Amino acid sequence: MxxxxxxxxxxxxxxxxxxxxxxxxxxxxxxxxxxxxxxxxxxxxxxxxxxxxxxxxxxxxxxxxxxxxxxxxxxxxxxxxxxxxxxxxxxxxxxxxxxxxxxxxxxxxxxxxxxxxxxxxxxxxxxxxxxxxxxxxxxxxxxxxxxxxxxxxxxxxxxxxxxxxxxxxxxxxxxxxxxxxxxxxxxxxxxxxxxxxxxxxxxxxxxxxxxxADFARTRLRPRVAVLSPHAVRLAAALSHESRAARRSVEVVAEGGNRLSVYGSSCAEIGDAAFRHGVLVHQLADEIGDAGPRAAPARAQGSDDLTGAVLDVPAPGAAPAPGGAVGRGLTAQDTRASRVLPDGVQVPHAAAHGTAPRPAAPHAPGHPPVAPHPVGASSPAGHGSTAGPAPATPPLPGPRHGASRAARAPSQPLQPLRYELRRLLGVRTTHLITAAVLVSSAALSVLLAYAGRTPLPDLLAAWPRAWPLPPAAFGAGVLGALSFGDEFRYPALAAARGTVPRRLGLLIAKLAVTAAAALMLGGAVVVLDAQALWLLYGSDPLPVFRNWPAVALSWAGLLVGCAWSGLLAAGTFRLTTAGVAAVLAVPMAVLPLVQRAFASPSGRSVAGFPARLRELTWLQWPYEVDRWLLAALRALVQPVGTALTLSLSVLFCSYLIVGLRSKVHR
Known part of the structure; x- marks a missing residue:
């Protein structure tokens, strides 16, 4: 209930x-x-x-x-x-x-x-x-x-x-x-x-x-729909005769040549039109809205209608869905109607292709059986009707009621699968990926032709005059769209309402956007290397000595941009806010960090892996030391520090907004 x-x-x-x-x-x-x-x-x-x-x-x-x-x-x-x-x-x-x-x-x-x-x-x-x-x-x-x-x-x-x-x-x-x-x-x-x-x-x-039944008896009443080119003259004649005969007849002008006559019949109106020489094009019995009325006195706790003014469709017009209910118009309407008090007929649900409702409601835990709709369409194109539809299958799956022993996890129940389908279900992702790959390959070739560009920048297609390479900007846009589209085209809310701020949903978005950014960055490096090999030489490109640090820096830049766009779009509920946050890192945060690092430092992190091993009493391969040092060196660079600061601020802002929305609920 x-x-x-x-x-x-x-x-x-x-x-x-x-x-x-x-x-x-x-x-x-x-x-x-x-x-x-x-x-x-x-x-x-x-x-x-x-x-x-x-x-x-x-x-x-x-x-x-x-x-x-x-x-x-x-x-x-x-x-x-x-x-x-x-x-x-x-x-x-x-x-x-x-x-x-x-x-x-x-x-x-x-x-x-x-x-x-x-x-x-x-x-x-x-x-x-x-x-x-x-x-x-x-x-x-x-x-x-x-x-x-x-x-x-x-x-x-x-x-x-x-x-x-x-x-x-x-x-x-x-x-x-x-x-x-x-x-x-x-x-x-x-x-x-x-x-x-x-x-x-x-x-x-x-x-x-x-x-x-009570609603139809108290709210609806019979009427006669009249269509005549001399509607004003006919209305005056009907009103004059009703007053002369002291009969309660109400004539309502519906606009144009249409009248609605309450308290009379088709035969009486036809006779009156003949006597006064008025041409009539249509006479039809209908059930119409009683219109506004004074509230009747309640008796014995009855809930009578106190009168809400509703629109009355024009009589004589083609019956639309939910339009006037005709009496005796078709055999189907006559068979599929139930007679209510005061002679009001309301079509039964059988007229809509459904079986009679059982005496006792079916148990909610059992799967329902779908009806065989009458007149349903099975469209072949984008029209509304195209012939009868095939028999519909029963509704599959159990109905989950209140008697479930264990509570299901928070929505979405399968966040990772949901996020993958959301990312790959629109062509925007594929267009952004294609644009990044094409622009990166073209930039890499042009930079190599101009010369004086280090090999890492060639593979990343990153001109020094640009704040970000195309791959990092594309990863940021994908991150911004992953949360911005949730508020523009919400799929987790019933309508254009709030998107639930679930931790599982956030983790799934972070994981999927990070994976997409890394795949995009790897594809850019491979494509640029192939383009350089194809145009400028047959020898394989040399492998630089500090490739672990460069690889970690490249991965950190891509993932950081993707997460910046994601968290900013989730905090401000705008895709443009996510894109602006991605651009703000190199254009606003980075200069501030560079000023802070302008003075030389007398400290070094060269012995950090050994000191960490002694502190934690953990033994790991010495190859891990190289990756830890590479990560630290990438982190202490101005770009890495700027990304870390931006991500920390955005993550805290997202948490504050999420907690605030939960408190308001």
């Missing part, structure tokens, strides 16, 4: 809070609609439940707050707006990356693509997906961890009628097997057709919490 208690958003100056003391619950085995007009606070309420919005109140998911759940993706599935992923990442790559974050098998990505009917678009880029396909991918992301609760913000917005029926058929199947479904909508007729319970809010406050 989902219980929202006292949700209140932080109000701005002179403005009322978007959500004010909102309390309601969504029961397992039911589909609950959160109904309200645009700006009523529906989306803000969902964000408050997920901790993405500052405010007060608490939400319990099966008795536990979200921050107390070790694996949120396995308890709550979320769809807020578009899929928050990098636009050049493929649909399959996005789901595989989320599989690593949720700790589920990677095969589940393909299962979810088949389930939502976009298996043919698994290699399509996120930026090229249509609105309907993006909604399907978002639903696949929400179902990836096999959650018990689904929170969906306007899931049917912009969908075709077929996709609308398929979507709510899938949600109905999830609820039929013990799951909890809460979605927002602004259409009361959609809520009456697809939900079991309707929670109505207006201006952030609770208006009513009703069963769908």
């Amino acid at each position: 989902l219980q929202a208690i006292g949700l209140t958003s932080t109000s701005r100056r002179y403005l009322a809070p978007a959500v004010d003391d909102l309390t309601f619950e969504a029961r397992p085995g039911h589909v609950t609609a959160l109904l309200g007009t645009r700006g009523s606070g529906k989306s803000t309420a969902l964000r408050l439940m997920l901790g993405l919005e500052e405010g007060r109140g608490i939400t319990y998911f099966r008795g536990r707050p979200l921050h107390g759940i070790a694996s949120p993706a396995r308890e709550v599935g979320v769809l807020l707006g578009d899929v928050p992923g990098h636009p050049v990442r493929t649909a399959r790559g996005q789901l595989r990356m989320l599989c690593a974050a949720a700790g589920v098998p990677v095969s589940r990505a393909d299962d979810m693509l088949d389930l939502v009917g976009i298996a043919a678009l698994r290699d399509a880029r996120l930026g090229s997906l249509s609105l309907g396909m993006d909604r399907r991918l978002g639903l696949a992301s929400a179902l990836l961890g096999d959650p018990h609760t689904l929170l969906l913000d306007a899931p049917s917005r912009g969908l075709s009628p077929r996709e609308h029926s398929w979507l709510f058929g899938l949600l109905r199947a999830h609820a039929a097997h013990g799951g909890t479904v809460l979605y927002t909508t602004a259409d009361p007729k959609e809520a009456a057709r697809t939900a079991d319970r309707v929670v109505t809010i207006d201006k952030g406050r609770l208006v009513a919490d009703q069963d769908v």
